[in-house]
Amino acid sequence: MSAPKMKSIVESFAAPYLEENGFELVDVEYVRESSNWFLRVYVDKEGGIDIDDCGRISEFISAKLDELDPISDAYFLEVSSPGAERPLKKAEDVAKAVGEHVFVTTYEQIDGAKEFEGRLEGFDGDTLTITVGRRKHAIPYNKVASARLAIVF
Numbered sequence: 001m002s003a004p005k006m007k008s009i010v011e012s013f014a015a016p017y018l019e020e021n022g023f024e025l026v027d028v029e030y031v032r033e034s035s036n037w038f039l040r041v042y043v044d045k046e047g048g049i050d051i052d053d054c055g056r057i058s059e060f061i062s063a064k065l066d067e068l069d070p071i072s073d074a075y076f077l078e079v080s081s082p083g084a085e086r087p088l089k090k091a092e093d094v095a096k097a098v099g100e101h102v103f104v105t106t107y108e109q110i111d112g113a114k115e116f117e118g119r120l121e122g123f124d125g126d127t128l129t130i131t132v133g134r135r136k137h138a139i140p141y142n143k144v145a146s147a148r149l150a151i152v153f
Contacts, residue, residue: 003030003031006039010030013068014041017060023043023057024043025042025043026042026086028041038075039075040078041077044081044086049081054081061077062077085150087148088148095123099120106139110138110139118132118137127140128144
C-alpha cells in the first residue's frame with residue numbers, strides 16, 4: 001500500500017477518536033527503513049502526552065488496523081509525541097505557533113535565503129512574518145516547504 005493511502009486510512013479513523021479524547025493527530029508516516037516497515041503516529045495534547053497516553057492510543061489504532069486489515073506486510077506501529085521540534089504541517093499549526101521560535105524552509109529564495117530561523121511574529125493565513133535577528137521577513141505560506149518549532153539554545 002502506498003504511504004499517502006495508508007496515511008489517509010489511519011487519519012480517517014484516528015483523528016475523530018483522538019479529538020473525542022482530547023488529543024490532536026499531528027502526523028502519520030508509513031515508511032520503509034532497511035527491510036522493515038514503520039507506521040508512525042504522532043499525537044499531542046495540551047500539556048503534552050505521556051507513555052500511558054501512547055499505550056492507550058496504540059491499542060486503539062492496533063485494534064482498528066486488525067479490523068480493517070489494510071496492510072499486508074509486517075510492520076511496526078509506533079505512537080509518540082512529535083517532540084520539542086514539532087512539525088507545523090497545517091495552517092492551523094502555524095497559527096498556533098505565533099510567538100514561538102520556528103525554523104522554516106522555502107521552495108525558492110525570499111530575501112536572498114531559503115531557510116529562516118527566528119520568532120514567528122504573525123500569520124494571517126497567507127503570509128508568515130518571521131523576525132530573524134533584527135530583520136523581519138514576509139514569507140508567503142504557499143512558498144513554505146517545511147516548518148517546525150525550533151529549540152533556542
